[in-house]
Amino acid sequence: MSRSERSADDIAAASAISLAELPLIDFAPFLSGDAAARRRVAAEIAHACEEIGFFYLAGHGVPQATVDGIFGQADAFFSRDKADRRTAMATPDWYRGWIPAPEAQPLSRNTRMFEQYRLQHEWPANPRDMQHADIFDKPNRWPDDMPAFKQASEDYLAAMLTFSRELLRAFALGLGVAEDRFDDCFHQPASQLSMNYYPQLPMDAHDEVSNMVAHTDEGPFTVLAQQDVGGLEVKRRDGVWIQAPPVRGAFTINVGDMMMWWSNGRFLSNYHRVRNRDGARRFSVPYFANPDREVVVAPLPELLASAEPKYKPVRVADHLARFYSTLSKNPHDIYN
Template sequence: MSRSSAGVEDRIVARTVDLAEIPIIDFTPFRHGGEAGKKAVAEAIARACTDIGFFYLKGHEVPERILSDAFAQSARFYHLPEDERQKAAATLKWYRGWIPMPYRGGALDRDSRLFEQYRIQADFSDRPDPDPVFHRPNRWPEDMPEFRAACEAHYDAMLALSRDLLRAFAIGLGLPEDRFDGYFDLPICQLSLLHYIPIPEGSDVEVSNTVSHTDEGPLTILAQDDVGGLEVKRLDGSWIAAPPVPGAYTINIGDMMMWWSNGRFLSNYHRVRNKAGVERFSIPFFLNPDADTVVAPLPELVERDGGEARYEPVHVGTHLKRFYARLEKQAGDFL
């Protein structure tokens, strides 16, 4: 299960990041620099995943139009009146679409969750035996065909980039570059369009838009707008602000890649604090393996560690169903 950190460390104010702590990695040599380029990029990624679990990725070759269209449609949707957004609202039995912000005014605490989201998942509803959790069709807002087109284009681009990143991770772990390929035939990924209100002036230091947490899957690709607010925990327990880098995605390792790597790669705590005084938009893509995958420390890496497997095997479908059930339970009061 993903880990959440709620307590004293959420009261620690983040300092501005030295970008050397979250490296900016150019992916171009991985695709066009031959074997030497692949190895150099993979090693740089592995260092970042070991040291802090985050890095910025430039040279990803995702067309700017795909990203700008997704952000434009997200803003367009969130600027609709609430009764119009409500038409695309998720329900507890069909948990895709718009999920409103739980906070409706009044006292603020560290669990207030000052954001709303539009949730899109892999759509395999045409399968002969669709799973009611993972294979539902997506819900789309009425009279906004451009919204659907932009989201689907962005989802497809992120999935393609994720497959290349998995190859870089494999090389960085000293494994064949196709080591992870077989786990992602029908990946049950998720794309979220997130809208954060600014934290009100005078709020207690422990108030954040999202409490500190780790991500469930192998990796997350985050598109940030230019407002900022992402914060990352360092190994020494302090927090750093991780601002957006123009033209770069922010990549972080999730729990499943930490498990696969037998702890070599760090699934790190992060949170959002929008203190800019204006609204913030971001679009994370959460890569997940096939539902029937069992994630466990890879035997090659366990052997290198003297036979010690540091994590128990986890069945992806079972694990994520429990995770989604918790989300739906939390959403029960406002859906």
């Protein structure tokens, strides 16, 4: 998570919205249509990315059974006794597995009231980047006696890899560059998967208290699967917070920092947070699409014909390593 500077309005209550503010886009024509259909869908995505940085995406081609499978296993894992969850606990030198909420914390705007299970794609060790081997080259950690958890997670990771590569092509077309512009950046992507569990906020919690504080995401984009319990809130360009309720069968897509940098600020990496006040447990599954670790992200030269670059080049491995370094200081300080 990119915890960029927050402002006073980040504690404001969120307003209910119509879907017109977070548009619902059908991705099916992009997956199966002709060139004109692909351009039309890409234009819809680009418009949403310019206006708010969030949109719903239906017709994505990921089987509902795959989505239901990972939610079922997330529920099963977080329903286990804490002692059983602890057997799969993430550590600073092996950043995979369960990350609990702090045992005790005051209720404030910085409260962290959620648990997560973190996974990454497993690729062969990269001998050209041994500096970050502990971050990227470790295997995933799996809970004891839950083979279905491992299978559902691997199925979902595989589905997300295929889907995210298609979505990248839509982002490229929406920016007006070659459709395959990002293909070479995602051969062995450093993408991550998180299963998040949010208990209900206490009834006496002040309006400023969130399960997850306001933040932007590190990578190019995030694919979020939600169930029926809401809580996600998004900040518009005018500073107003709005609710982003679940839409059955659709993913919620948000632009991250790296896509904003690639687009030279045309696409917006926007603040979002979670406040679960629905009276029920909430689960979500975000997939953080990140490029290959050796990729250097900078404004695309094709977009700089009449503009100066607004962002400096950033190497993916170094950028993500700064985020992971928080583990060595506080294992709970992981907000995505």
